[in-house]
Amino acid sequence: MSLHSRIRADIERRILSGEWKPGDRIPFEHELVVEYGCSRMTVNKALSALAAAGLINRRRRTGSFVAQQHVDMAALAIPDIREEIETRGGTYSIELLSRKVGLSNGGQLQVSPVPGRPAILGLSCRHLSDGMPFAVEYREINLVQVPEAEEVDFAVTPPGSWLLVNVPWTEAENRISARAAGGDCRKLGLQPDAACLVLERRTWRSGAPITFVRQIFPAQGFSLVARFIGMSAQPD
Amino acid sequence: MSLHSRIRADIERRILSGEWKPGDRIPFEHELVVEYGCSRMTVNKALSALAAAGLINRRRRTGSFVAQQHVDMAALAIPDIREEIETRGGTYSIELLSRKVGLSNGGQLQVSPVPGRPAILGLSCRHLSDGMPFAVEYREINLVQVPEAEEVDFAVTPPGSWLLVNVPWTEAENRISARAAGGDCRKLGLQPDAACLVLERRTWRSGAPITFVRQIFPAQGFSLVARFIGMSAQPD
């Protein structure tokens, strides 16, 4: 284990154990240089990593301080449905239920239309695992940003998988909720009052919206897992 | 803007724009040193940050390569229920429905019991916003790791809020799913077939389990939001 990793782990331990409490100032860099018998660059690397992880705050002239508390954030893996099904050992297939190219802007996506060019591609499809309904999906794609999407056959390629590979995004927002199947019950093979998990997702590339999607999963047998790995478990 | 930040942003731009595609080798450190006219440490800092963010993979002897694709991870904020309610402008209150100290180990939590000492504190409580049911919660706390929890009055202090402040954790796993209210319907003021969002959560401190909790929210008016901020938006 490298020296800066050990220094970082050591300081982290003192914070997590409560030896250094939120608001406490930790030793100056030059003091840690003496304590660990290394150069300032090495101490700086350890402290910069702790600051990036949010465990300490650093201020010029005054020093470094233990941050107030863990922000309770977790890394949530948003599944690609085809991968999800195949990982479970199922055979994936997709049904394109509807496809519509819109010139106007009446959907979820905020698109500034370009005269004479299509603005939004609206899709509705159903994902199946071994022929059984797994999820239904409503999607809008910004054709101004992603014109090539109009030529893709989404009866073969799942739109989410195609976008994942072909259109890098820089920002995304996911909203997770629950509701009864309602009007989608027949598509999912459920009763209208069956509970479903709903995942809504918006992505942007450099501020421009790329896609909006709402995916509806039967509650039975589907869940999202978010895992937070503390700093001590991070690779070095 | 610092030099290593500009180098990092520049390489990031070339990757996101598609100029450098997944699998491509990016220039060696010593080549970037020439290109940017700086020292190797500076280039190394930029590339290390890109590797930590998952945008490139680095291998000794062979170089650095553009990673295959964005891993679709999102930062999910797990809400503290009291804060969540108060943020919405509601008045928070809690009802402790049951409390049980267990010597054995029959629950969700894997605790190695210590003879003569209690192992698990089991709690059931209801969270209310302006007197209306907001969520029900089943929780287990590891009393071997957190003995002081036995003395806390959880009819006053919500267990989640107490733990957040008093017991730092290093690892957490959250599982999000949906189901019908079922047996919890009366506690939530719902019909048995009403859809609910279920958040299950486990935390550890240095490998030792701290708590397990299952929170059940009425689907109506509750959702979790996870936001991913691309690297270009990260502070330097």
Add this chain to the structure above:
DNA sequence: TAGTGGTCTAGACCACCAC
């Protein structure tokens, strides 16, 4: 074996900011 990334050093200059 040669070339890469991983790490560390000893020193330097600068921006910032409490005093």
Add this chain to the structure above:
DNA sequence: TGGTGGTCTAGACCACTAG
């Protein structure tokens, strides 16, 4: 104005690994 963190340099040694 002095001391802090932010950054950068020029060089070094090492571990790892493809050829």
